[in-house]
Amino acid sequence: MKAVTQLSKKNLTQTRSRSILIGISIMLTTALLTIIGLSCNGILKMNSHNSSVLYGDFHAAFTGISEEKKQEISVRGEIEKAGSMSSVATVELGKASGVLSYYDQNARAMSNLKMTGQSRIPTGENEIMAQKSFFKKLMKKKPKIGDTVTVPYRINGEGTVLRKKFTITGFLPDSEMNDLKQAYGAVVSKEFFEKAVPVEQRSYTLCVKMKKADKVTENGLKESINQLAEKLSIPEKNVSLNTIFIMWDTDPGAETVAAGVFIAAVVILFSIVVIYNIFYVGMIQKVQEYGKLRAIGMTKKQMKQMIFREGMILSGISIPVGLIVGYFGTDLFFTKIAGFSSVNESINEAIANTQLFSIPVLAGAGILSLITVCLSVKRPMQIAAKVSPVEAVRYQENTGKKKQKRKGCRQVKLIGLTRANLSSNRKRTLMTILTMGLSCVMFVTIANLCGNMDPAYEAKKDVKKGDFYLTLDTKLDDKTYPEKNLNRVQEQGLMNASVVEKIKKIDGVTKVETGKWAAVKVRGNEEEGTSVIQILSKKDFNAFVKSGLERGSADYEQLVKESGTVYLWDHFFDENGYHIGDKISMDLLDGERKVPLTLKITGSANAHLEASWAMTEETFKKLRVKGNLTSEIYISCLPEKKTAVEKQLRNLTGGSEFYDLLSYDDAYRTAQLGIGLLRDSLYALLFVIGIIGFMNMANTLITSIVTRKKELGILQALGMTNRQLARMLQMEGLIFTAGTLLISLTFGNAAGYMLFLKCKDTGMIGINDYHFPMAEILVMAGILLMLQILLSAFMSRKLQKDSLVERIRYEE
Template sequence: MKTITKLALSNNKKNKTRSVLVMVAVFLTMTLLSAIATFGYSTIKYEKLNAEKFYGDYYGMYVGVAEDQIHSMEQRSEFAEVGRAASVGEVENKSRLALSWMGEKALEMTNLKEQLETGVFPEKENEIAGPEEFFEKLGYPEAKQGDKIKLRFRRNNQETYRDADFVVSGITKSPVELENQSYAAYVSEDFYKAVYKNGERAFNAYFKFSEEVQVNAETVEMTAKDLAEECGINPSQTVINTYYTFWALDPGMETILGCVVIALIVCLFSVLVIYNIFQVGIIQKIQEYGKIRALGTTRKQMRKLVFREGMTLALPAIIPGMIAGAGITVAFMHYWLEKSQSVMGREAYTDFSMVSVPLLLLCAAVSLLAVWAALKKPMKLVAKISPVEAIRFQGDGSKRRKGFRKGKRQMSVGTMMTANLAINRKRTVVTILTMGLSCVLFVVISNFTGNISTKYDAKKQVPYGQFQIALDYDLSDTAYPENNLDSILQNNPFDDAFLQALEEIDGVTEVRLQNILYARDAEGNLQSVGVLGKEEFEDEAYQGSLKGTVDYDKAAKEDAFIYGWSYFIEESGYDIGDQIQMELGDKDRTVSMEGEMQGAFGSSNMDWMITEDTYRKLGFTEDNPGMIWVDCKEADCAKVEAEIQNLLEGKEHYELSSYLGALETAESTLGMFEMLAYALLFLVGLIAFMNMANTMIISIITRKRELGVLQALGMTNRQLNGMLRNEGLLFTLGSVMIALAAGMPLGYALFRYGREHGYFGLDVYHVPLAEIMCMILILAVLQMGLSFILSRNVKKESIVERIRYQE
């Protein structure tokens, strides 16, 4: 037994190249496996420990339910707790401010009590609590507990505003400040009952299920809707606390499954790499193994010899790989969680250990299992060959007849390359397949990460320029009809003088408009109609999930309508192909228009869209801006924004947004997710590089004798370099073709899955050209670089030494 171990160690010491490559492969495999395991474990544990603190411990709520329906809920044993809350109304202000009431149980179930910085939540009819920003928007920047404030509010847009006096009872934690952020303050139950009489009250009923209701993250919504019907509540009024139920009711199965799939792919590639290294090395050493066999070694001992060669190389790489993978992941998770805490305005999370020793030991066992799987065929090969066959072995005898090279009068670099690849067809195919499969995962993940973009998300909010001035209007305000779109357009707040003043601001490079019309349907309902030019019509910011036919030329020719929101098309009462009759108007005139509803945009700012051509054909010759985009250099943004604010002073019914503000908002929600996705892409790229480097090194080193013979017959160093370079480029081309053929369909399927499940930053699919071109460029450079370096190393030895080479 000791003799076999010593022999294995001796072989490993002699075959330094193979030994180093195997140890690097095992180290990287262990690093990746421990990183994946630590990330999955820490993510699940973090969310489970903090789900209640971050998302509340309620399963969901029923929106707009009546008193008797809540009584029905409280009488059913399926509900462990029921909490009440209600929307009280909106506050008169340029910013979006709202009043709400939360009952005691609702405050507990939503963890709002934890958000209280000073004071208490309202108990008396004249008390109010809210964030500092709420009071600041009302003109009370230094508001504190005990201060008196005044505001005007109304219950809905069918009523006029009324005055109300309050005393500040408490200050809540400020939410993350986003552009055009809305703020809510809380009033007492007495105030809510004073504003809404019996029969007018509509509650949001928060609920938790009792233990007898067996649900998981997949079934909780269906169960909640079934119970809603039992209580006389419309199931469509159900809103599930998705994040809490996912982590509280589901043991992170999606996370676990994702980590397991990635780990299995890592293991598969590692098995291929280690197998290639050993298989090629053993074929080159068949005669040596035959001599050992001739000395009386049994088949079982030969298998043990190869097994111990592999394991004695794998074991020293396990612990460093484990420490590297776990250490890098823990550092990343600490950074990520601290960043999330500051970006999302969360309170401090419950601390926990991110490392699971049993899980890391399992990763070590999996890594060793991968090495064992890679060694199985080489072990079988060595054990099967008889001593006589091994000593007489001169290559792959089974393929010798197919391996004759066809003679030629003249040989060139290209013909020598194709001749070599032809004589080693199996090795060529295996090399291209293994490299291609390594790159498939890269292409799949890049289809996902390449479509996550904070800049793209920001451009959806502000599609052009640096600033966007949008009309802020209502469509059904009966109490203040001057807030409705038709009245606003008739007053024309963005007239020619205003537009000219914008263009004259120092630093402004472009002012761009999107016209808007108001429309009334057959029932007299007021709606908005946007006017798009061809460029805007085809802009991806509007496209999203298109339905029907959305074609500018066709819509312009046939004067068609395009619905603004494909997701809500069923609720609109219209369908693709319907004939739409509308009365369209601006500040001066109204025009009747009838046209086909040809399609629907994924998302837009208006109810309907028509083309610029149709707009002009209808006789609207002047501009009616509903959206204005102002562009300037980024360095001039602060100065230009201040000038725009001055021009807007005294104007109403507008909302000013900036691209940089929208980008900051997108980064606060998508930035960490994007970082995580690209970290995964980096790991996948590392796998592809590991496989490619190992394959190329073994391919060239094991042909050292053959290259020496070719140079002895007259091949120049330049021709040698060219042949190896072209072989590398052929490997790259084949790998890329496999990666694209398999990776693009799988990547698109992953993108569709992510979008359908509401993953952040995914809307319109883009082919990830940048990532793919980067992969191709890196592969090509690395292939040529490795070929050049290895050919230089080969040429350092004399031709005689190379011909006598016996690794």
């Protein structure tokens, strides 16, 4: 037994270059398994431990809750704790908007309300806390704690504008997203809330955390919340589930478990295939040497033991190193993610504070690598044990029992030599191409998703055409200040022909398009209140409505013929009691004049428009409306004039509080912030997959060259030049690259397209139109090609350092 171990050690020492290569391969694969395992465990741990910080410590939020209903909910036995908050008033901030809100102690804790510096929660009637940007809209100087500020507000967004002096008690964290949207929040005290809002007018949002059984599932908890809401007579539309927190706060449902098992199985299977191929390629060439040992008396069992111990010795050295490298690699990986994300400081903090070290995961990665090595040496062990001593001495890879005829050639060409080498080692060649192809399939699949996450699509939801979108910022049902309602603001002529002409004359403006809105009241459906109907041309109807049609028809000619309309919020179509084919009666508000109209519902869509209804221009013209209902203007300009045009537009619209100007660039930046973290995380995963592909390719090319050192020396002795040798090695690498690309492009794009369709159906941000991820695939192909050329050139130069005689005398 001791002699077998000594033989294993000696063999590894004599074939040092190959042993180092196999050891590095095992180490790198172990490191990658460790990175995958620790990363997944870190993400699970981060979300499990920080889910309440990241997503709020509540399972659901009930909106529109009265004071009486609030008391009833707070004593329910199904509820562990509840926190109440209320939007007390809206704030007049010029072009920006603000909200004064009250949070009780539970709500502050459950929603993770954060403060900066020496801030404290407002307790007095005249105390306030908000973002610094909020105060800058109201003060001429830089706000400090203890300063007083006069805030203009309207209780519940209605009634007269009141003004009150508040003392600043602290600041909420500033947010780039709030600055882009020009929307801010402020916190006031309970005393102010109770004095400002009568009991009968109070409307709360209740954050609710349910009592749950030890093994309650995600689906079970959701069902419990919906049942509670039904018992409390809370409408379904007023129930908002905190789905991400529910997922991490419960035992995962069947779908989550199935998804986790599937991902784990794919990673493990892929890792086994990669390690098996690497070890097989390295070990199979030794069979002839082992045959010599069989010829001098070594038994089959001893042969197996010797090969097995070689694998175990290499694993014993490489796996611990791989675990160490993998741990530090994971630490760097998580740090990079924290650096990428600037959208949410809480996420950054949670990632940075996540404890990545996990003995069970490290042990699991080590055991998995060890088992994989055991499986990898099984085939070489069987080959060496089965052959007779005479056959073993003359063993060549892929030698079978079937007799083969040797084919000769009149001329020996490089391509013929390359083909002969790859075909004689057919199994190794196919296994290498397959494993490299699988890693690249994963790359192409994810690239199909990443490459189609388009912030421009999200931005187009806000600015559908041009570079700037100018619209009217109005109310619809303001009874205290009716002059702020859409129909009354339209009477001011803020978007009449003269305004449009002024915009057209701005230096740099290339195109101006207008759109019409009208305020309407649907008869017999008073709950819906005043809504908006948009008047669209055929071009815009097809672009904005027809593309988002969910049911019915949006054929423009049909709508013109039948005086039809399309409902634009399909999610609420059934809830509001509408049906395709129904005729609805409306009053269109033309200033203070009502214009009756009857329209037929032909379809329902999700169109991402500000309006609830859409009608054709031809139908609108029949109504003989007197007023100018232009309510939106799209402005296009020269790229180099964009800044100057925006300045002119803001000067032009600065005289009225009802103008709202949004630039496409601002909308694009907002979308980028939302997409950024998800895309960066996926590209980090692609980086890991890329390492797997490179490691496998490098191992195969280097092993192939090292094991043929004597053969290549003989070829050069017969007349092959160094340049021809380099070209032959490069051609071999090109064949590996071509096969890899063929597999990855065929299967990767098919899987990627299916993933794209699934994500589109779920409404993932930025996913709409599919396009082939050409840039990502060209980068992948370029990197594979470059690495193979560099490896071939490196090995060619290394071979040339040895003299021809040394290469011919080389023994593995």
